[in-house]
Amino acid sequence: MGDVFQGWCAATGDAIAVKRIALRFPSVAKARQRERELEIGDRLTVASRSGDDTTNLVLPLGHGFDDGDLLIAMPLADGSLRGALAGGAFTLASGLAILRDLAQGLVQMAAISIVHRDLKPANVLRFGDTWKVADFGLSRTLSEATGTYTLAGWGTDPYVAPELWRNQPATAKSDLYALGVLAFEVFTGRLPFAGPEEDDYRRQHLSETPPAPADLPPQLTRLLLRLLAKAPPDRPQDARAVLEALSGVRRPLAPDQAELVEIANRRHRATEDLRVAAVRAETELAWTEDERRQARADLVSVLEDAFDEIREALPDALLDPGVPMLSVGEVRLRFRTFEPLMLSTADRRQDIVLLCLAEHLPGTTREASVLATLMCRRDAKGRLGWAITDSLDDPATYPEPRVPFGASAVVRLLRAALEDLST
Numbered sequence: 181m182g183d184v185f186q187g188w189c190a191a192t193g194d195a196i197a198v199k200r201i202a203l204r205f206p207s208v209a210k211a212r213q214r215e216r217e218l219e220i221g222d223r224l225t226v227a228s229r230s231g232d233d234t235t236n237l238v239l240p241l242g243h244g245f246d247d248g249d250l251l252i253a254m255p256l257a258d259g260s261l262r263g264a265l266a267g268g269a270f271t272l273a274s275g276l277a278i279l280r281d282l283a284q285g286l287v288q289m290a291a292i293s294i295v296h297r298d299l300k301p302a303n304v305l306r307f308g309d310t311w312k313v314a315d316f317g318l319s320r321t322l323s324e325a326t327g328t329y330t331l332a333g334w335g336t337d338p339y340v341a342p343e344l345w346r347n348q349p350a351t352a353k354s355d356l357y358a359l360g361v362l363a364f365e366v367f368t369g370r371l372p373f374a375g376p377e378e379d380d381y382r383r384q385h386l387s388e389t390p391p392a393p394a395d396l397p398p399q400l401t402r403l404l405l406r407l408l409a410k411a412p413p414d415r416p417q418d419a420r421a422v423l424e425a426l427s428g429v430r431r432p433l434a435p436d437q438a439e440l441v442e443i444a445n446r447r448h449r450a451t452e453d454l455r456v457a458a459v460r461a462e463t464e465l466a467w468t469e470d471e472r473r474q475a476r477a478d479l480v481s482v483l484e485d486a487f488d489e490i491r492e493a494l495p496d497a498l499l500d501p502g503v504p505m506l507s508v509g510e511v512r513l514r515f516r517t518f519e520p521l522m523l524s525t526a527d528r529r530q531d532i533v534l535l536c537l538a539e540h541l542p543g544t545t546r547e548a549s550v551l552a553t554l555m556c557r558r559d560a561k562g563r564l565g566w567a568i569t570d571s572l573d574d575p576a577t578y579p580e581p582r583v584p585f586g587a588s589a590v591v592r593l594l595r596a597a598l599e600d601l602s603t
Contacts, residue, residue, distance in 0.1 A: 182199050182200050182201035182202065182250075183199070183200050184197055184198065184199050184200075185197070185198045185200065186198070186256065187253070189241075189253075194256075195256045196241060196253050196254065196255065196256050197253070197254045197255065197256045197257070198251055198252070198253055198254070199251070199252040199254060200246075200249055200250070200251055201217070201249060201250040201251075201252070202248075202249045215250075217250075217252065217316055218243060218250070218252070220294060220316040221239070221240040221243070221252065221316065223292060223294065224237055224239050224240075224292070224294075224316070225239055225240065227291075227292045232288070232291055232292060233288050233291070234288055235284075235288070235310070235312075236281050236282070236284045236285035236288055236310065236311070236312050236313060237285055237288055237289065237312055237313050237314075238254060238255065238257075238305055238312045238313065238314035238315075239254075239255075240252050240253065240254055241253040241254060241255065254314070255307065257305035257306060257307055257312075257314070258305075258306050258307060258308065259305070259306045260301065260302055260304065260305050260306070261278070261301040261302075261304035261305075261306070261311065261362070261366075262300075262301035262302040262304075264301075264306070265301055265365060265366070265369070268369040269366065269367055269368050269369035270366050270367065272367075272396070272397070272400075275363075275366045275367045276400075276426060276429060277309075277311075278304075278311050278366055279359075279362075279363050279366065279422075279426060280423065280426055281310060281311035281312070282299075282304060282311060282313065282359055282362065283359065283419045283420075283422040283423045283426065284419075284423065285311075285312060285313035286313070286352070286355055286356070286359065286419035286422075287418075287419045287420050287423065289313070289352075289355075290352055290418060290419060290420075294316070295350050295351060295352060295354065295355060296313060296316065296355050296358075297335055297350045297354065297355070298315065298335045298336060298339075298358075299313065299335075299339060299355055299358035299359060299362065300335070300336045300338070300339045300358065300362070301362065301365065302315075303315040304362070335358065337375065337378055337381040337382075338361060338371050338373065338375060338381060339357075339358040339361045339362070340358075340381070340385060341353070341354040341357035341358065341385070341412075342357070342385050342386050342410045342411075343412060345382045345385055345386055346386070347562065351412065352418060352419070353412035353415050354412075355419075356407055356415050356416060356418075356419065356422065357407060357408065357409075357412075357415065359407055359419075359422070360372075360404055360406075360407025360408040360415075361373075361408070363403075363404050363407065364390065364393060364404055364408070367393055367396055367400070367404070368393045368394075372390035372391065372408060373385060373388065373390065385410075386410070390405065390408045392405060397429050397430055399425065399428050399429045399430065400426075400429045402425075403416070403422065403425045403426070403429075407422070471564065472534065474564055475517075475534050475556040475564050475566070476517065478556075478564065478566060479504065479515065479517075479536065479554070479556070479566060479585075480501045480504050482566065482585060482586060482587060482589075482590060483499060483501065483504050483506065483515070483590060484499065484501065485586075485587040486506075486586075486587035486588075486590030486591055486594075487499040487506065487590075489587060489591060490506070490508075490590075490591060490594060494508050496508060496509065503515070506590070506594060508594065508598070511540070511594075511597050511598055512540070512541040512597075513538060513539070513540060513541075513551075513590075513593060513594055513597050514538075514539045514541055514548075515536050515537070515538055515539075515554070516536060516537050516539060517534060517535070517536045518534070518535045518536070518537075534555070534556040534557070535553065535554070535555060536553070536554035536555070536556070536566075537550050537552075537553060537554070538550070538551045538552045538553075538554060538568075538593050539551065540596070540597040540600055549600060551593050551596050551597060551600075552568050552569065552589075552593060553568070553569055554566055554567070554568050554585055555567050555568075555569075565584065566584070566585040567583060567584055567585055568583050568584075568585040568589050569583065
């Protein structure tokens with residue numbers, strides 16, 4: 181969230197780090213956001229002075245302002261985990277020491293109700309033999325609402341937990357997931373998910389099972405995979421539970437024991453694949469009430485736009501947005517929505533859609549006929565959008581691409597209803 185320079189303490193001459201955060205777009209909101217890191221820093225300082233353990237957290241030394249920019253003075257680290265990872269994976273002993281320090285840092289943050297939200301190698305610094313969590317620019321307290329001013333963003337893509345990709349609030353379990361990504365990287369020298377683009381990371385974190393790291397003690401492998409669980413309740417209860425699990429990690433296994441562990445890991449991966457699929461289906465099907473209202477409001481908006489055009493040509497046309505339904509004389513065009521459905525498309529992908537049928541109701545003497553099927557689904561960015569297909573076949577065979585549903589499509593449907601009535 182800023183640039184970091186080396187500086188010196190005027191009183192002692194000791195080398196320090198200075199973080200400069202520029203206020204490029206002055207506004208009340210931006211100024212409030214910028215001050216969040218100061219408030220978290222003050223919270224850490226007060227906790228330390230009150231006797232709380234903060235030995236694995238980087239506390240600010242002080243702050244000031246220069247021409248509107250915020251300057252935060254911090255202890256100068258001996259290195260970062262990002263730099264250390266350039267040399268590849270760590271040994272078991274060194275990796276366990278790092279993981280213990282980071283878990284202890286999360287325990288200390290939990291004690292003062294702070295969620296980091298951007299745990300990654302660049303924000304893990306080494307001071308002598310101790311690794312500490314740094315950079316609280318995206319952090320927030322657990323007591324504050326997610327709508328309050330916090331610096332924009334949810335973290336860095338390779339480390340973002342599945343629930344954050346679904347726009348759910350960050351919790352301590354989200355930091356545990358990031359810890360799992362870090363631990364995987366520390367012991368294997370690579371990320372569990374390779375991206376490389378944002379949409380790739382979103383898909384991988386939401387729906388792909390991480391590989392089981394090789395040549396690690398079974399207790400450690402189980403812990404890493406549990407930290408990377410898609411559903412927060414499947415992760416360890418808290419960072420203290422991570423420390424307890426680490427205390428049970430023993431020496432690497434003999435070859436015959438390792439073979440048994442690999443068989444067990446394959447079973448775990450198969451089970452996790454099923455669990456991931458179930459979580460994905462449950463998550464995607466769980467349209468919130470706000471999303472359903474949004475989809476319905478968007479549908480009615482399209483009908484209202486079309487109604488303006490239709491009424492110019494047919495003054496007796498009526499629109500009932502509550503149903504919703506368009507009517508001209510005895511011709512009625514009704515739009516019925518249903519619960520979200522999982523449909524397999526022609527290319528074998530599965531879409532979770534809110535289904536809507538456009539029906540022609542020609543009165544009581546004839547049965548309603550379905551004119552088209554409308555579908556509302558989320559795109560890769562999570563935005564909702566209605567589309568229409570004139571196919572009346574099994575939904576599993578609906579062709580791609582689907583046509584966006586707009587006012588012209590409503591006019592076309594009304595024309596088809598009028599033609600149907602005349603035949």
